[in-house]
Amino acid sequence: MIKAGIIGATGYTGVELVRILSRHPEVRLESLTSQSYVGQSFEGVFPSSNNFANMLLEPQDAGALADRCDVIFTALPHGVSMEVVEEVTQKGKKVIDLGADYRFDRVDVYEEWYKLEHKTPELTRQSIYGLPEIHRDKIRTAQLVGNPGCFPTSIILGLAPLLKSGLIDSTTIISDSKSGVSGGGRGLNQAFHYAECNENFKAYNIGMHRHTPEIEQELSKLAGSDVTVSFTPHLVPMTRGILSTTYASLKKSHSVEDLLELYSDFYKDEYFVRIHQKGQYPQTKWVYGSNFCDIGIAVDPRTNRIIVVSAIDNLVKGASGQAVQNMNIVFGLPEKTGLDFAPVFP
Amino acid sequence: MIKAGIIGATGYTGVELVRILSRHPEVRLESLTSQSYVGQSFEGVFPSSNNFANMLLEPQDAGALADRCDVIFTALPHGVSMEVVEEVTQKGKKVIDLGADYRFDRVDVYEEWYKLEHKTPELTRQSIYGLPEIHRDKIRTAQLVGNPGCFPTSIILGLAPLLKSGLIDSTTIISDSKSGVSGGGRGLNQAFHYAECNENFKAYNIGMHRHTPEIEQELSKLAGSDVTVSFTPHLVPMTRGILSTTYASLKKSHSVEDLLELYSDFYKDEYFVRIHQKGQYPQTKWVYGSNFCDIGIAVDPRTNRIIVVSAIDNLVKGASGQAVQNMNIVFGLPEKTGLDFAPVFP
Amino acid sequence: MIKAGIIGATGYTGVELVRILSRHPEVRLESLTSQSYVGQSFEGVFPSSNNFANMLLEPQDAGALADRCDVIFTALPHGVSMEVVEEVTQKGKKVIDLGADYRFDRVDVYEEWYKLEHKTPELTRQSIYGLPEIHRDKIRTAQLVGNPGCFPTSIILGLAPLLKSGLIDSTTIISDSKSGVSGGGRGLNQAFHYAECNENFKAYNIGMHRHTPEIEQELSKLAGSDVTVSFTPHLVPMTRGILSTTYASLKKSHSVEDLLELYSDFYKDEYFVRIHQKGQYPQTKWVYGSNFCDIGIAVDPRTNRIIVVSAIDNLVKGASGQAVQNMNIVFGLPEKTGLDFAPVFP
């Protein structure tokens, strides 16, 4: 059994890790840490987990935790992960970091967008961007995985076949993304106060969202050249789910059928990517609570644009489910282990 | 492997049965039937189930289905189940009926409340009311299980310890229940049209809801005498979940602590009933997508009333999860088999 | 024109006062105060009010405000209102207090439930409980009106005809109330964080909610004897609306028709109370954004209980609309002035 610890277990991605790992057949949850709830029972703080996580919340002593665990999931705010992660890796243990600190190839890009000095630049060079469908081989031997952001996961998986094949003009990419409110985390904020989210829809951080450089880094690698995108996130009055609608101009005209074949072929061995048939576009409800990324495409012949619609559950494929998928790869387990549950519908 | 068929697979309880049974380790889904979607693929109609139910929807030929299956789940409107169930039982196969036709001990009570003539009165005498926590022993040997209604499940489990122990005045029971909209089914209805449910809360069928006699039948058996209740259902703008707030006068005064001990003791061997500590009351989100029934209690010393709060997911413990729990019992499997998944939170 | 000031204009009841008063034909909004947003424009903080409230938020100097205004609305947390109100009344100006500090006839009851010492007990003796349908005559000459709580408004109006007529056993009253989340205010709180309210339903403060003594005070006056109630509030995943389901035993049996006649007669001159016909029960959406209290009743002949369903918009008839209704009465205006807008449906 793999002994796993979660640092930052009481945020939403932490709670979702507990949900998944508590029934993972090859994992034993060894330790859950928290800052605000030290000494309390996890089940007392999150009664939904009664019968699943009869453990006390421990203080965040990364070194001690590393001694007891084979793998540590860090579910911390950006900037906070850095030092914690370094301490764990120095003990030779595996880390899946759910924050942004280890997603970037270039420290300067991170520092520019996150307005922070990176304290462990050398470690970022070893970290692997944990999108299994794209970087599986490197993840296998990684000690430190930078688990992707939720918006980037949906957008990169949606565009990968097009960029790899060179079918689109990469200067024309616009991604209009919509997220459920749990994406904002568990911390209190007027923007996530129920009465101000409910029956409301809005855009935010237009052109400035920190997932932009992460998206561009990965799209550029896929394209083999620098890609700049327009990325606009929106807040949907629902708890879970991301849907990204991505527009790009096709270099030549192609039928939907041909493009669907391209997608199906590209993802033919990927259990967690489901390509929808012509005329059917994914809905966030179809992936609710599951680790799937659903993709549908349309071609607008009047403008020769392709429109890619991709949907994930932001807390699963967009965070904790993908983290467990990465863990499975790192430890040589079948990738579906502990993750093969169906979406909850309706 | 148990070969299972679902008659009426395209309503919400049918879809939920597919979700659960598709990953049940001892079950093979043999056949799904439908009236509206015959010949279509289940995954095409419900794309959330892609990778889980690659099957074509068959017409509802109960006899043929019975030949191929060990157990049939009937998820049909009341009145429609009767003949279907009879045909299956005559072939010697097990049936879990999710409708109301086989929940009643007395045919006349059924006929009065459902305004229908019962066509198989003799069969109702063999059927067992499938609330495992109360009738497990009889379910073990049942051929036909009448799976309980959603509201009754929450209310009966909430009151059982009190009625068994004789602590409350059974003429004073008032159950004020609230249900998510999926309880109304998948059929189109102005009352379940999004714009008329959302940002809205209402009571309906006050004093007339058909779950009333079902509740009274079971409470009367527990009390050992006739019990009449006031039952008011309400519609909550959410998809899943039932919360019942039940009031009764205590014969003598008791502390919450003593009553919680009574509950904990009554349900000490019941995995799917979770009793909350003093001052904590269940929320529907805490059981979302799971087979748990969560119970909390308060005592109002000013009026000497006990207030019982019980929560279930109406589609799981209130329908399809409980149906699988019954199947597990009927086939001698551990009761949790295929049902031990955690609630989805948030 | 009546010059009006609002102390605490940036909470939800303050914002709703601005919405109503900005188009009240006899009122000029003279001043809005705030603690957190002093110096900012009200429209900047609440862009929904653009074109309606082009004013800067002022600090809370009650005395100075009193000099400039004819009436002050205090929309402050309980305990905070006391001193502010005293300062205004000493200047001889009218006050409508939307908090709890001036709703109680007995200071000791307030102090017991609110765990606070009342600093202006003599002023509470002059204040009038501002439920116009019950206390209109006293409100006319009041200098200080204690505007009712949201739950109490729905429950008292729902029960008044029964208690006045002596038809129910007043020891049997149970009020099971449900509120939208805006009732919890604009202050940040984990309980009102979107992802923890949405798709969730719960009870809270069972038997302990501070609206209990307020309800009992008014019901007792109507009954002419001490009334004790069981009151359970619940949180509904919607922004606005309260629906109270109230149960009581009838002393003798009565038809719904007779009781509806009693209600219609009792409220025949009340524009803001709408009695629904037999078999129709109010929904919160039917009063959305309006000052109406809708009431429907059912009789359960099997238990001889009456079930009263009453619905209001918690921010209008449950708070700011009622406050303006009180102001209209105090200033001798027609009661509907500025309040005669239709509910928003759907």
Next chain:
Amino acid sequence: MIKAGIIGATGYTGVELVRILSRHPEVRLESLTSQSYVGQSFEGVFPSSNNFANMLLEPQDAGALADRCDVIFTALPHGVSMEVVEEVTQKGKKVIDLGADYRFDRVDVYEEWYKLEHKTPELTRQSIYGLPEIHRDKIRTAQLVGNPGCFPTSIILGLAPLLKSGLIDSTTIISDSKSGVSGGGRGLNQAFHYAECNENFKAYNIGMHRHTPEIEQELSKLAGSDVTVSFTPHLVPMTRGILSTTYASLKKSHSVEDLLELYSDFYKDEYFVRIHQKGQYPQTKWVYGSNFCDIGIAVDPRTNRIIVVSAIDNLVKGASGQAVQNMNIVFGLPEKTGLDFAPVFP
């Protein structure tokens, strides 16, 4: 007083017309018609309107109605309006048609997208596209106004200043729009069944939505040349509100400040268009229940694109409010008459 009739009063736009017109100071509601509810009281069918619309629903006899009214609002499905409208105009009365039949300059475009033969092509030549901010002068003398679609209203108002000024490359326009569910109407449909909308977000009719040619017609007129757009509608789990996020490439680079000045200047006399300050983007909640169109803009200097965010209430500025605004213009009333109510927030 203007005598007004509504043909099709029991759909959502009809109900919203009743809400607005029942308190319009210059209008008397003369007749409401329905197909499904003839002979019933409007207040009985829509109890939210109690005290506002004490009228019986009449059958749809357009000719008889025209005799009794000065203006008829037709709130009918496309295709159905044609003949009704013709009958009314022949009697010399004014018509505001809320459907699509009279929005198009070219009958062939209508027929291609709506798959219908237009029965009154000559009448379409007289009809005026009723977007007051763009076509006010022509509306003044119109007998027949084709009231704009909801999506087009948000998009055209959002782009008008840019197209008029020639600042954008009109081949690059992409409009990603999101609508609340009431936009789908009151008719039953699986897509609008509560449990399938709630906690769900989806795109639909990608590249094929019938509002596309309407948008293009008006944008082309503004640009002075043919404009083709990519338009993708989405369904948001909320009742009311449209938010359109529109992307276009700037021909040259411009600062947000300069562009905001352009917008403010363009709309300086328009009460119902509110331009937001730099860095603030409209939210649908800010226009809830009101006739405002709120607009905010961002410039992405990395891609030299402008992103326009525009928000309306789909049932008010997107339908019934705009219809009344048009009526006010046609009858020479101040444009705000009966429409100057504030958004409901929260």
